[in-house]
Amino acid sequence: MTEGVDRLTTGLIHHPYTAPAEFDALPPGVFKASSVFFPSVAALRERRWDDKSGYTYGLHGTPTTFTLEARLATLEGANHVLLAPSGLSAITLVDMALLSAGDEVLLPDNVYGPSRSFATHELKQWGIACRLYDPMEPASLFAALTPQTKLVWLEAPGSVTLEFPDLRALVREARAQAPQAVVALDNTWGAGIAFNAFDLGDGLAVDVTVHALTKYPSGGADVLMGSVACRDDALYRRLAWCHSRLGLGVGANDVEALLRGLPSLALRYAAQDAAGRRIAAWCQRRAEFVRVLHPALPDSPGHAHWAELCSAAAGLVTVEFDPQFSAAQVDAFVDALRLFRIGWSWGGPVSLAVPYQSKAMRALATPYRGTLVRLCIGLEAVEDLVGDLGQALAVVQGTIS
Ligand SMILES: *Cc1c(COP(=O)(O)O)cnc(C)c1O
Numbered sequence: 001m002t003e004g005v006d007r008l009t010t011g012l013i014h015h016p017y018t019a020p021a022e023f024d025a026l027p028p029g030v031f032k033a034s035s036v037f038f039p040s041v042a043a044l045r046e047r048r049w050d051d052k053s054g055y056t057y058g059l060h061g062t063p064t065t066f067t068l069e070a071r072l073a074t075l076e077g078a079n080h081v082l083l084a085p086s087g088l089s090a091i092t093l094v095d096m097a098l099l100s101a102g103d104e105v106l107l108p109d110n111v112y113g114p115s116r117s118f119a120t121h122e123l124k125q126w127g128i129a130c131r132l133y134d135p136m137e138p139a140s141l142f143a144a145l146t147p148q149t150k151l152v153w154l155e156a157p158g159s160v161t162l163e164f165p166d167l168r169a170l171v172r173e174a175r176a177q178a179p180q181a182v183v184a185l186d187n188t189w190g191a192g193i194a195f196n197a198f199d200l201g202d203g204l205a206v207d208v209t210v211h212a213l214t215k216y217p218s219g220g221a222d223v224l225m226g227s228v229a230c231r232d233d234a235l236y237r238r239l240a241w242c243h244s245r246l247g248l249g250v251g252a253n254d255v256e257a258l259l260r261g262l263p264s265l266a267l268r269y270a271a272q273d274a275a276g277r278r279i280a281a282w283c284q285r286r287a288e289f290v291r292v293l294h295p296a297l298p299d300s301p302g303h304a305h306w307a308e309l310c311s312a313a314a315g316l317v318t319v320e321f322d323p324q325f326s327a328a329q330v331d332a333f334v335d336a337l338r339l340f341r342i343g344w345s346w347g348g349p350v351s352l353a354v355p356y357q358s359k360a361m362r363a364l365a366t367p368y369r370g371t372l373v374r375l376c377i378g379l380e381a382v383e384d385l386v387g388d389l390g391q392a393l394a395v396v397q398g399t400i401s
Pocket residue numbers: 086087088089112159186188189211212213214215224225226345
């Protein structure tokens with residue numbers, strides 16, 4: 001390069017223009033940076049990464065990430081929020097921050113599957129024991145708690161099978177039997193809308209919540225992100241130091257997508273809730289299904305606990321096929337769906353379906369004998385979705401001679 005062009009580049013990098021500061025509009029700016037500049041060496045030495053009144057390094061926060069953290073804290077009724085690259089990494093952050101060799105972690109048998117995998121692989125390898133309890137039997141949690149229990153995971157409702165536990169009773173057992181244990185809730189289903197995990201009533205609360213922001217808060221099926229929220233300052237510091245040492249960061253464009261999704265979160269949740277209930281009611285009238293699992297249905301497991309705590313439900317419906325339908329026939333049903341797409345996750349605009357074999361998912365006994373299909377209701381018209389389910393059932397009925 002000629003000297004002139006070199007100089008031009010230097011001039012473009014160290015450009016004197018600064019845009020006027022007062023830009024008043026709804027979207028917060030999308031700030032991207034690895035390096036954050038300090039006016040002097042003294043200022044660099046003085047600034048602490050865990051003091052959120054300023055900035056040290058892109059990984060430790062930008063105006064964009066701080067803004068999302070503050071809004072999520074409001075959503076969740078928490079004082080502190082940390083962002084992680086996925087819902088799963090938010091879960092594993094809590095595990096790694098709070099557990100050491102010799103400790104025990106308790107998981108509900110219907111926990112989000114990859115959370116259990118992390119416990120039975122990495123945590124086990126690091127000398128941390130994992131015990132499973134039946135979340136629908138508080139006595140089962142009671143029996144599993146020991147002086148070594150340092151972390152109790154809750155999930156409401158359970159993954160795929162959607163049983164709604166008595167969260168208050170579980171928290172009460174944990175507080176009474178293992179006061180040394182942190183109680184953490186995977187609050188992805190509730191999304192900060194269905195109930196307040198930091199105020200369960202009767203003075204009961206969880207210590208930590210985790211969200212897959214990937215689901216409802218994003219709402220776009222285009223972002224992977226997770227959050228960890230808590231109220232207690234000391235607990236936040238334990239989580240934040242581990243978060244920092246692990247080097248967990250999120251991209252500003254993804255944060256921007258989340259900030260864009262939050263204002264419509266409650267509206268989308270309500271719409272998907274209403275659609276989910278109508279589809280659950282329709283499924284209940286179909287002879288192909290022996291059980292429809294949805295916490296708002298009176299005969300769904302844990303309905304009374306849901307009704308006591310929640311005013312809303314996420315748009316998830318799981319149907320259990322009559323065992324006369326083989327797993328292959330249920331697969332054919334899912335393959336025949338046209339609007340429902342086949343895929344993981346939920347909370348986006350498109351409806352999704354996935355078949356599950358309940359026996360393969362649970363360590364403890366399950367009442368489910370038929371193949372399960374989890375339906376995640378998107379934003380399509382309910383009439384269209386019901387029409388799609390009906391035509392796919394007709395296809396499968398046609399295969400029965
Ligand atoms: C999806 C999900 C997660 C994981 O979120 P990712 O962002 O996909 O890693 C964790 N818990 C629950 C209950 C989920 O549904």
